[in-house]
Amino acid sequence: MPPKKKAAGADSDAPLSARFGRVKNTLKMGLVGLPNVGKSSLFNLLTQQSVAAENYPFCTIDPSEAKCPVPDQRFQYLVDLWKPPSVVPAVLSVWDIAGIIKGASEGAGLGNAFLSHIASVDGIFHVLRAFEDDAIVHVDDSVDPIRDLETIQSELCLKDLQTLQATLDAKTASVRKEKGLGRSAEVILPEHFQNTFNKVKALLDSNTAVSNGDFTNIEIEIVKDEFTLITTKPIIYVVNLSKRDFVRKRNKWLGKIGDWVKAHGGGLCIPFSIEFEEELFGLKDYPDQQKAFLDECTADAAAVGLTGPQFKAKSILPRIIKTGYKQLNLINFLTAGEKEVKAWTVFKGALAPQAAGVIHTDFERGFIKAEIASFDDFKALHGGVASMAKLKEAGKYRQEGKTYVMQDGDIVLFQFNVTGAKKK
Numbered sequence: 001m002p003p004k005k006k007a008a009g010a011d012s013d014a015p016l017s018a019r020f021g022r023v024k025n026t027l028k029m030g031l032v033g034l035p036n037v038g039k040s041s042l043f044n045l046l047t048q049q050s051v052a053a054e055n056y057p058f059c060t061i062d063p064s065e066a067k068c069p070v071p072d073q074r075f076q077y078l079v080d081l082w083k084p085p086s087v088v089p090a091v092l093s094v095w096d097i098a099g100i101i102k103g104a105s106e107g108a109g110l111g112n113a114f115l116s117h118i119a120s121v122d123g124i125f126h127v128l129r130a131f132e133d134d135a136i137v138h139v140d141d142s143v144d145p146i147r148d149l150e151t152i153q154s155e156l157c158l159k160d161l162q163t164l165q166a167t168l169d170a171k172t173a174s175v176r177k178e179k180g181l182g183r184s185a186e187v188i189l190p191e192h193f194q195n196t197f198n199k200v201k202a203l204l205d206s207n208t209a210v211s212n213g214d215f216t217n218i219e220i221e222i223v224k225d226e227f228t229l230i231t232t233k234p235i236i237y238v239v240n241l242s243k244r245d246f247v248r249k250r251n252k253w254l255g256k257i258g259d260w261v262k263a264h265g266g267g268l269c270i271p272f273s274i275e276f277e278e279e280l281f282g283l284k285d286y287p288d289q290q291k292a293f294l295d296e297c298t299a300d301a302a303a304v305g306l307t308g309p310q311f312k313a314k315s316i317l318p319r320i321i322k323t324g325y326k327q328l329n330l331i332n333f334l335t336a337g338e339k340e341v342k343a344w345t346v347f348k349g350a351l352a353p354q355a356a357g358v359i360h361t362d363f364e365r366g367f368i369k370a371e372i373a374s375f376d377d378f379k380a381l382h383g384g385v386a387s388m389a390k391l392k393e394a395g396k397y398r399q400e401g402k403t404y405v406m407q408d409g410d411i412v413l414f415q416f417n418v419t420g421a422k423k424k
């Protein structure tokens with residue numbers, strides 16, 4: 001079999017797990033973890049994130065899906081300059097998923113229903129409990145995030161092993177039928193399929209996420225096309241600390257969690273605190289009190305000798321959203337005008353016509369060219385005016401064709417012609 005074309009969007013500085021990702025601009029992150037670790041609390045806080053956009057129809061799609069505006073200074077800069085009546089930020093879709101427990105892969109708890117929810121998301125926020133509170137029951141009695149990591153990891157691997165076996169059985173049956181073989185005849189599967197299967201099985205048997213495996217491009221395509229696995233998805237570990245530990249960036253589990261993550265293929269770890277975020281959010285209508293609260297937290301760290309920018313107390317939620325967006329290998333481009341400033345999401349590596357297609361399918365079909373300014377050039381040259389005139393003068397307003405690879409933060413105007421194009 002000849003090697004398949006490299007998937008659009010694949011590039012060297014993409015997150016490793018993005019190799020297996022879908023190349024789409026409507027990707028979802030799911031909140032995964034044991035019961036009572038703070039997933040729904042985090043979800044609720046994320047749904048309440050606001051943007052400077054009065055008319056943006058911020059919504060919780062249903063009780064378990066939120067579209068969170070992705071904080072972006074470049075977008076905000078254009079909004080402040082154009083001051084248009086309509087303002088639409090990029091959004092990250094986040095799903096709240098019910099807690100997983102030991103035995104879920106065998107159907108315990110919400111079992112398979114919940115695992116199918118995880119299968120439908122593109123990336124995972126793995127929420128870990130590192131806060132102590134006797135009033136909040138831990139499903140396994142004590143707080144031990146390493147044990148919890150092991151529980152979740154092994155349930156996900158077990159589920160993938162089941163899926164893998166089902167895929168093998170289906171493939172065997174289809175080859176048997178295709179070749180007209182009898183029930184007892186030995187079936188030889190295509191070599192690449194069999195090799196990929198063996199590699200994936202070895203990883204899962206040793207309780208290792210498939211995203212950590214070493215695969216050739218052909219094998220990656222097989223995993224993507226033929227196996228639908230959970231452990232190929234990118235994971236961001238978010239560690240729920242008490243307010244005190246969060247403010248001091250200290251908790252006896254953080255180092256151990258970091259070591260575990262490193263030993264299991266690596267990944268991003270973001271310490272946060274529901275307790276801190278809820279208290280901060282509760283003061284949102286009282287900016288003075290909110291500031292006093294933050295100052296008090298910063299002073300608490302300073303009192304034990306912890307000073308510097310990393311100990312200045314602030315909400316971590318914007319970082320969680322931004323990191324999720326990035327892990328899904330998404331970037332945005334911007335359109336700006338008198339009527340609207342909008343951030344559009346595309347996958348990294350998207351070509352100009354594909355980006356145009358995100359705005360409207362006609363734009364992709366009838367694509368002629370894209371007029372593009374990079375955000376940095378715009379900021380340096382616009383001279384306080386909400387227009388591209390100065391950039392044109394400076395030769396920084398570029399015309400790009402069909403093969404142009406979109407860059408994060410491009411400010412774009414698409415030229416298209418649909419008269420000759422087929423109607424949908």
Ligand SMILES: Nc1nc2c(ncn2[C@@H]2O[C@H](COP(=O)(O)OP(=O)(O)OP(=O)(O)O)[C@@H](O)[C@H]2O)c(=O)[nH]1
Nearest residue numbers: 035036037038039040041098099131133136274275
């Ligand atoms: N003390 C303390 N309590 C917390 C913290 N985070 C969450 N809780 C409490 O823990 C309980 C469970 O939190 P949820 O956010 O509903 O937990 P969950 O992970 O969604 O749980 P399931 O949906 O059952 O899987 C709630 O009573 C929260 O208020 C925290 O940081 N500190």
Ligand SMILES: [Mg+2]
Nearest residue numbers: 039040098099
């Ligand atoms: Mg919940």
